[in-house]
Amino acid sequence: MIIGVGPTTFRALMSTFPSGVAIVTTSETDGAPRGLTCSSLCSVSLEPPLLLVCIGNGSGTLAAIQDRGVFALNLLHHGGREAAELFASGRPDRFQRIEWRPTPNLALPCLAAHAHAAAECAVRRCVTMGDHTVVIAEVLDVEWLGPAEPLLYGLRTYAEWPPA
Ligand SMILES: Cc1cc2nc3c(=O)[nH]c(=O)nc-3n(C[C@H](O)[C@H](O)[C@H](O)COP(=O)(O)O)c2cc1C
Numbered sequence: 001m002i003i004g005v006g007p008t009t010f011r012a013l014m015s016t017f018p019s020g021v022a023i024v025t026t027s028e029t030d031g032a033p034r035g036l037t038c039s040s041l042c043s044v045s046l047e048p049p050l051l052l053v054c055i056g057n058g059s060g061t062l063a064a065i066q067d068r069g070v071f072a073l074n075l076l077h078h079g080g081r082e083a084a085e086l087f088a089s090g091r092p093d094r095f096q097r098i099e100w101r102p103t104p105n106l107a108l109p110c111l112a113a114h115a116h117a118a119a120e121c122a123v124r125r126c127v128t129m130g131d132h133t134v135v136i137a138e139v140l141d142v143e144w145l146g147p148a149e150p151l152l153y154g155l156r157t158y159a160e161w162p163p164a
Pocket of ligand 1: 040
């Protein structure tokens, strides 16, 4: 009888389920920007407009999101691969290495050159499940930024839309 799988099998399974790529950003109460690359993004509800992201419990970005109660979702376009790599790198100076500006309403970090859309979101609930926390949030506003072709991630590699 199969009673469970380890992380290697689970990763292999999920790598066969491709997704878009987002950079989730927020700022500390003193204004310091925080952000990470995130593909665990899922629509939850249409009315109200809710989505979820899952963030590792040790993430500094998660702690800042829980403190502030708001975040911005930067949906990367096909030219956003370097930004995705930077925000997955763990580098503490990631915001010094990239162009960004504040979002219109909440002044959260917007990566306008790398994203085709940015959504300002307010946290409605956080649920810790295993080593990640599910952050359920309401979309408050959307800014359309540029070319709509999204960056894709699957089989542990980046790809463009439409796939070659
Ligand atoms: C394509 C891709 C998708 C990722 N998706 C997630 C995710 O959904 N949740 C997460 O916690 N980490 C995800 N990561 C890993 C984080 O981006 C990485 O661990 C980051 O350094 C965390 O930053 P922080 O701990 O400073 O907040 C992803 C990495 C890559 C390359």
